[in-house]
Amino acid sequence: MTSNNCLQYYITREKIFRTDFACLGSLRTRLPKIPFGACTATALPEKLKKIHEGMGFHTSGISILEPTNRPNLFYGVRLIEGNGFG
Structure with missing residues (x-):
């Protein structure tokens, strides 16, 4: 389950799975x-709208x-050494 899926479940109150994800907005x-960006491969249009609003x-x-x-x-994700500004 992706973080966006967790957020959409929390927003729609269908299921509360890691409530910290609801604070992303x-x-x-x-x-x-x-x-900011968000990716999901499973959200239907009505869920995408709720994610958009929640974020x-x-x-x-x-x-x-x-x-x-x-x-x-x-x-991908890359590790940035130090403070990332130099």
Whole structure:
């Protein structure tokens, strides 16, 4: 289960699974100049709308809806040594 799935369950009150995920939207208020993104492969349109609202994404934001079988895409995380600013 992805973090977005946890958030959508919490927002719709269908299931409470890691309630900390419900607080992700508050980060947008506290860090207004930091870009945020969200990925999910399982949310239906009505759930996507609730995730959008819960995360505080602007309606002018970009949504990319693509099939999940995309061999040309890679999602990764890199460790940044130090403070990441130099």
